[in-house]
Amino acid sequence: MKNTSGTTEQKRRAGESAADLVADGMVVGLGTGSTAAHAIAALGQAVDSGLDIRGIPTSFQSRQLALEHGIPLTTLDAVDAVDIAIDGADQVAGFTLVKGGGAAHAREKIVDAAADRFVVVADPSKLADELDYPVPVEVLPDARPTVADSITDLGGDPTLRAAERKDGPVVTDNGNLVFDCDFGAVTDPATLASDLSALPGVVEHGLFVDLADEVHVGLDDGVERRTR
Ligand code: 5RP
Numbered sequence: 001m002k003n004t005s006g007t008t009e010q011k012r013r014a015g016e017s018a019a020d021l022v023a024d025g026m027v028v029g030l031g032t033g034s035t036a037a038h039a040i041a042a043l044g045q046a047v048d049s050g051l052d053i054r055g056i057p058t059s060f061q062s063r064q065l066a067l068e069h070g071i072p073l074t075t076l077d078a079v080d081a082v083d084i085a086i087d088g089a090d091q092v093a094g095f096t097l098v099k100g101g102g103a104a105h106a107r108e109k110i111v112d113a114a115a116d117r118f119v120v121v122a123d124p125s126k127l128a129d130e131l132d133y134p135v136p137v138e139v140l141p142d143a144r145p146t147v148a149d150s151i152t153d154l155g156g157d158p159t160l161r162a163a164e165r166k167d168g169p170v171v172t173d174n175g176n177l178v179f180d181c182d183f184g185a186v187t188d189p190a191t192l193a194s195d196l197s198a199l200p201g202v203v204e205h206g207l208f209v210d211l212a213d214e215v216h217v218g219l220d221d222g223v224e225r226r227t228r
Contacts, residue, residue, distance in 0.1 A: 001134055001161065001180045002101040003090055006035070006123025006218070014121035014218030015039035017225065018086040021119060024052050027079045029111035030066055031087025032059040032104040035121045035218075039086040044069020056082060058111050059104035060173050076114060085115035090206070091133035092126050092215055095228060096189050100136030100206030103161065103172045109204055113211060120215045127217065131189060134180040135196070136161070136206040141177050143201020148179065150199045154192070156181040176203050 015038025022028055022043060030040055040055075040062060047053065047070055054074040057063035066073055076082070087108055089097040097120060099105045112118045137158070139147045144160070151158040158179035161170040169177050186192055189209050196205040215226040 001090070001136070003125055003133070005125035007220075010123035010218035010220065011035040011121070012038045012218065013223050014123065014216045015086070016042045017216045017218070017223040018119045018121050019043050019046065021084060021117075022046070022051070022053060026053050026083040027074065027081065028053050028055050029082050029085025029087065029115050030055045030057045030062040030071070031085065031112070031121070032062045032102045032108060033088035035088035035123065036062065036086060037065055039121055040065045040069055040071065044071055047071050054079070056111050058087065058108040059102065061102065061104070076111070082111060082115040084117045084119060085112045086119050086121060087112050089120050089122055089126055091128050091131055092120060092122050093128045093131045095210050095212040095215070096131065097208040097212060098131055098133040098135055098206050099208055100138070100178070103136065103138070103170055103178050105136055105206040106138050106172070106174060106204035109208060112208065117213050118211055120212045121218070122215060123218050131186040132184060134182045135186070135192070137179045137181055137196060138172055138174070138176045138203040138205070139179060140201045140203060144177055147199055147201050151179060151181050154183075154195055156183045174203065
């Protein structure tokens with residue numbers, strides 16, 4: 001489920017601002033989505049001009065974009081550390097996020113959490129005082145009914161994400177299904193995150209609790225950088 005209110009210019013400013021943080025020799029986590037795509041494009045231009053980096057993609061989409069933009073790729077098991085990750089978000093409250101609008105949150109969380117510095121790129125429509133965006137939950141296909149019941153018991157309303165140009169559900173890059181779970185206002189994201197993680201059959205959920213180090217918000221006339 002995507003929030004599509006931000007403008008292309010806002011997203012571009014956010015993505016380029018984060019890409020400016022990348023320096024020679026860095027290993028860079030490459031996020032997924034339309035805002036992270038601007039960072040990948042900017043990094044591709046910098047690589048073209050001689051910047052020496054290696055990227056770790058978080059999805060099929062970011063891998064394809066990185067290849068198109070000529071960014072050399074690597075994997076987590078081939079590096080000692082990830083210097084920086086740049087990724088989008090569906091909603092941002094402080095340094096806690098809802099992610100997974102592109103169903104890539106499982107790999108995104110692995111790479112973003114591994115990074116020494118995790119920079120979120122967003123437009124103003126993503127900002128909130130309190131999280132209330134439906135939380136994506138990736139589930140093993142066999143666990144769909146039991147996880148749906150458990151999410152309801154936790155106070156959520158799970159909707160199986162439907163594909164748009166295919167009959168049936170969205171299937172993630174990992175071969176799983178996604179529930180978008182409306183919990184209303186999430187007053188205690190840490191508790192909800194651990195309750196969701198504890199459910200058998202849940203692969204990953206889209207609550208990124210206190211994980212971001214910086215948020216770059218693209219505005220109509222510049223970028224607002226929020227740091228801890
Ligand atoms: C993908 C994500 C994206 O980063 C999130 O959906 C934001 O995307 P966009 O920048 O296109 O609004 O979490 O799983």
